[in-house]
Amino acid sequence: MALIEAxxxxxxxxxxxxxxxxxxxxxxxxxRDYTTLRAVDGIDFVVAEGEMVxxxxxxxxxxxxxxxxxxxxxxxxxxxxxxxxFIPYKEREKYTRGIGVVFGQRSQLWWDIAVIESFKLLRRxxxxxxxxxxxxxxxxxxxxxxxxxLHLPVRKLSLGQRMRCDLTAAxxxxxxxxxxxxxxxxxxxxxxxxxxxxxKEINSExxxxxxxxxxxxxxxxxxxxxxxxIDKGKMLYDGSVDNLYAQWGHDKxxxxxxxxxxxxxxxxxxxxxxxxxxxx
Amino acid sequence: MPDHDLPGRSRPVGFGNRFxxxxxxxxxxxxxxxxxxxxxxxxxxxxxxxxxxxFFLWDxxxxxxxxxxxxxxxxMITYVIVAWVARSFYFSNLDRRxxxxxxxxxxxxxxxxxxxxxxVKYARASGEAFFRILFFAVPAGTVIxxxxxxxxxxxxxxGLLFLLAVIGGFVINSQISMIxxxxxxxxxxxxxxxxxxxxxxxxxxxxxxxxxxxxGWARDIIKLFPFQTVSYMPNLIYLGKITGGAVLxxxxxxxxxxxxxGLVSVLFWRFAVKHVVIQGG
Numbered sequence: 001m002a003l004i005e006a007x008x009x010x011x012x013x014x015x016x017x018x019x020x021x022x023x024x025x026x027x028x029x030x031x032r033d034y035t036t037l038r039a040v041d042g043i044d045f046v047v048a049e050g051e052m053v054x055x056x057x058x059x060x061x062x063x064x065x066x067x068x069x070x071x072x073x074x075x076x077x078x079x080x081x082x083x084x085x086f087i088p089y090k091e092r093e094k095y096t097r098g099i100g101v102v103f104g105q106r107s108q109l110w111w112d113i114a115v116i117e118s119f120k121l122l123r124r125x126x127x128x129x130x131x132x133x134x135x136x137x138x139x140x141x142x143x144x145x146x147x148x149x150l151h152l153p154v155r156k157l158s159l160g161q162r163m164r165c166d167l168t169a170a171x172x173x174x175x176x177x178x179x180x181x182x183x184x185x186x187x188x189x190x191x192x193x194x195x196x197x198x199x200k201e202i203n204s205e206x207x208x209x210x211x212x213x214x215x216x217x218x219x220x221x222x223x224x225x226x227x228x229x230i231d232k233g234k235m236l237y238d239g240s241v242d243n244l245y246a247q248w249g250h251d252k253x254x255x256x257x258x259x260x261x262x263x264x265x266x267x268x269x270x271x272x273x274x275x276x277x278x279x280x
Numbered sequence: 281m282p283d284h285d286l287p288g289r290s291r292p293v294g295f296g297n298r299f300x301x302x303x304x305x306x307x308x309x310x311x312x313x314x315x316x317x318x319x320x321x322x323x324x325x326x327x328x329x330x331x332x333x334x335f336f337l338w339d340x341x342x343x344x345x346x347x348x349x350x351x352x353x354x355x356m357i358t359y360v361i362v363a364w365v366a367r368s369f370y371f372s373n374l375d376r377r378x379x380x381x382x383x384x385x386x387x388x389x390x391x392x393x394x395x396x397x398x399x400v401k402y403a404r405a406s407g408e409a410f411f412r413i414l415f416f417a418v419p420a421g422t423v424i425x426x427x428x429x430x431x432x433x434x435x436x437x438x439g440l441l442f443l444l445a446v447i448g449g450f451v452i453n454s455q456i457s458m459i460x461x462x463x464x465x466x467x468x469x470x471x472x473x474x475x476x477x478x479x480x481x482x483x484x485x486x487x488x489x490x491x492x493x494x495x496g497w498a499r500d501i502i503k504l505f506p507f508q509t510v511s512y513m514p515n516l517i518y519l520g521k522i523t524g525g526a527v528l529x530x531x532x533x534x535x536x537x538x539x540x541x542g543l544v545s546v547l548f549w550r551f552a553v554k555h556v557v558i559q560g561g
Contacts, residue, residue, distance in 0.1 A: 072391065092391065094394070101389075103388070103389070106388075112312060121301075124297075125394065
């Protein structure tokens with residue numbers, strides 16, 4: 001049975017377009033000009049238990065919006081979504097017990113208090129027993145090595161240290177699914193390597209399903225046998241990384257992805273020269 | 281492998297555990313506030329000056345008169361002091377905090393948690409309120425008492441019932457703040473709403489002026505809203521102007537408003553979350 005099953009998933013945003021100038025602002029008071037933006041446009045996305053899927057796309061392609069619908073933060077405009085046996089936005093309190101989420105751009109830890117205090121509070125929130133809590137903390141510490149700054153407030157941590165703590169925070173309750181929205185953003189090479197190693201370990205040992213968005217294709221190459229590519233809200237490719245290479249020849253992954261973002265489809269073979277012409 | 285070692289099988293949370301979580305949040309907020317205790321000392325100073333200004337104002341208004349709106353001068357001064365000291369306890373920045381979380385998109389991190397956002401916010405507000413009562417309201421009351429002694433409740437029962445009513449006022453004030461904060465879901469500029477809320481609260485709760493000072497038609501309108509149960513009614517209990525069965529009526533009225541506002545904020549929350557747009561990221 002699929003752990004994540006989304007069919008025809010769509011999210012539209014209404015955007016209020018402000019008119020220019022003083023007269024425009026005055027007119028806005030009485031009549032607002034809305035345009036509809038389709039951030040995610042009827043995508044199908046099915047993930048089995050234990051998979052590790054990379055979800056990539058250019059800025060504004062709809063990655064984060066998809067993740068927010070899968071995690072129950074946003075309500076889809078159309079389509080169906082079922083994750084871990086729940087409709088995320090409907091049964092939020094039950095559903096979120098089984099997932100972990102990391103937003104690379106925001107910390108979920110309390111800013112002013114020691115990291116360990118945040119962990120303890122999360123232990124309470126998810127009702128994790130004391131033994132499990134200690135065991136997991138120790139296991140995670142073996143790879144992520146956060147022991148030395150566990151007693152510092154989050155605001156004093158470096159980005160790399162913070163991210164390691166955020167990952168721990170998302171996994172303390174041993175969720176079935178881990179959603180990562182750009183977990184390696186802004187990290188140095190060593191920091192990235194550590195996080196990749198950790199994710200691999202979690203995926204193989206606890207069978208945690210991982211969905212990961214990233215702009216760093218190194219993350220995909222290191223972690224994900226399967227990749228989904230989205231652009232302008234539409235799913236352009238969803239399949240194995242191996243197949244991607246097979247279809248496009250043995251280019252570097254970065255080049256393949258560039259071409260896909262440029263609008264080339266795997267079926268219509270795009271010449272590398274063509275691509276070079278328009279972007280020389 | 282024990283069952284709970286499988287991913288996603290964390291144990292369900294019973295009522296007791298949920299209560300412990302909220303208690304933990306109360307404690308954490310209390311400890312958090314300890315870090316900012318010096319700012320409360322300036323607060324005590326500000327309140328003393330504020331109350332001082334009202335003292336002279338009412339002193340002038342009462343010159344030559346025995347009673348206005350059912351209160352004599354001494355009762356009026358006690359009323360003002362008690363109203364402001366109580367406010368130092370029940371006042372909170374809940375509206376601003378909620379609005380900031382919504383505007384910055386931090387609300388996303390709250391929506392992925394298996395708890396009730398509102399209950400968490402109320403728990404933290406309670407932690408702050410406990411702190412305020414110990415480090416703000418009680419010291420401010422004591423300082424003012426030494427500068428200008430004011431009347432005490434007629435008996436200890438009245439004092440106790442006053443405390444109970446003020447706690448009710450705290451809950452109602454927090455609920456109103458929460459609903460005001462939720463307006464941030466629909467508008468970027470909440471400062472106007474908050475300013476309006478503050479003026480309405482100060483005037484209609486009886487903080488600036490006892491409700492008995494208003495003309496009859498205004499009193500009839502104020503009766504339709506929960507505001508006067510926050511300050512005016514508790515203060516009258518303190519002064520011994522509301523006694524016996526009437527106190528029970530006040531408490532019941534507060535319970536009614538707690539239930540009503542609770543329902544409104546739950547419905548508002550459900551509606552708003554469906555239309556939520558997370559800013560940034």
